[in-house]
Amino acid sequence: MPGFFVAGFREFGVIPRMRLRHHIKDHNKPEFTAALDKLGIRYRTKAIGGADQVVAWDCFDLSVYDDDPKWPLLRDLAAEHSVRIWHSPVFTNEDITSAPWLLASASADAGYPQPEDGFGYESESFDLSHCCRRCGIGKVQTSAIRLRGEPKSKAAHFFAPQWLHQIVFIRPQVRDVFKAEDVSGVRYLAPLSHRTGRALETALQILPTTSAGAGLVGSVQEQVACSPTDEEMSRIKIPSSAWVTAADSYCQRIKYHVPNRRRLVHYSRSTFDGAPDILHTAEWFGSGCAAAQFVVVSNKVARLVLDHKWKGLELEPIHLV
Numbered sequence: 125m126p127g128f129f130v131a132g133f134r135e136f137g138v139i140p141r142m143r144l145r146h147h148i149k150d151h152n153k154p155e156f157t158a159a160l161d162k163l164g165i166r167y168r169t170k171a172i173g174g175a176d177q178v179v180a181w182d183c184f185d186l187s188v189y190d191d192d193p194k195w196p197l198l199r200d201l202a203a204e205h206s207v208r209i210w211h212s213p214v215f216t217n218e219d220i221t222s223a224p225w226l227l228a229s230a231s232a233d234a235g236y237p238q239p240e241d242g243f244g245y246e247s248e249s250f251d252l253s254h255c256c257r258r259c260g261i262g263k264v265q266t267s268a269i270r271l272r273g274e275p276k277s278k279a280a281h282f283f284a285p286q287w288l289h290q291i292v293f294i295r296p297q298v299r300d301v302f303k304a305e306d307v308s309g310v311r312y313l314a315p316l317s318h319r320t321g322r323a324l325e326t327a328l329q330i331l332p333t334t335s336a337g338a339g340l341v342g343s344v345q346e347q348v349a350c351s352p353t354d355e356e357m358s359r360i361k362i363p364s365s366a367w368v369t370a371a372d373s374y375c376q377r378i379k380y381h382v383p384n385r386r387r388l389v390h391y392s393r394s395t396f397d398g399a400p401d402i403l404h405t406a407e408w409f410g411s412g413c414a415a416a417q418f419v420v421v422s423n424k425v426a427r428l429v430l431d432h433k434w435k436g437l438e439l440e441p442i443h444l445v
């Protein structure tokens with residue numbers, strides 16, 4: 125419901141220039157794509173072949189902004205054919221440079237963390253002694269992430285591994301600028317080649333050395349409690365071979381849905397007082413059995429990213445209330 129999202133933003137009188145992007149993405153909806161064809165609306169397609177009893181997927185996707193005259197039509201058509209839409213805010217450079225603090229996440233792909241079989245990277249790079257197997261809250265990175273090789277994109281300066289979307293890798297040239305500009309609160313940790321165990325040469329993880337205090341204003345963010353009575357947690361099925369078993373207990377801790385799929389994130393004004401330029405949120409974000417703390421960056425870091433026209437970092441202003 126687009127009106128719902130817009131009302132959510134206006135609740136606190138936030139950033140008027142912000143636009144919403146609606147990402148229409150689904151598969152095997154031939155009536156919907158035929159209707160798009162008839163209207164002359166272009167979209168991307170990708171076919172994923174089936175095997176044995178697995179049905180082939182004819183995937184399609186297109187993005188449309190809320191101020192596009194085609195949006196109301198596409199919204200109604202998608203609803204009619206039960207096609208899925210993801211909504212995310214889009215910020216102008218001015219929105220970003222006027223925000224004192226921002227959530228940062230990398231959009232370019234660094235490949236799967238290793239070893240990927242049975243999610244082996246979890247115990248390889250993280251201390252799991254306080255991690256809840258049901259909700260994923262509490263894992264602490266203690267060692268470098270292992271990758272198959274150097275991140276491939278030539279254009280991007282920021283990368284995230286698959287499954288670990290709140291981890292941010294940077295190119296060495298970004299590290300050099302951050303160091304020259306005295307960007308504080310960060311340790312640079314090279315990911316390792318899984319095969320050789322040697323440090324990769326063209327990527328470094330920015331690892332925040334501190335976390336903020338709790339400050340998320342919860343009423344505008346959907347929260348999930350790790351409890352058998354929580355609606356989302358109770359829907360998670362326990363696969364027979366997974367590392368979660370029916371015998372695992374619920375930790376009762378709380379996490380929040382990833383904000384850029386939902387609404388602007390609100391923090392109380394004093395949360396980041398005296399904080400370094402890069403830090404973790406106190407809160408955990410995610411859904412299902414995934415949870416991670418977000419990387420928060422200061423206005424100074426955001427300006428460096430824009431000034432150098434570095435690619436591959438999504439910055440989302442935090443609204444202080």
Ligand SMILES: [Zn+2]
Nearest residue numbers: 256259350375
């Ligand atoms: Zn839990």
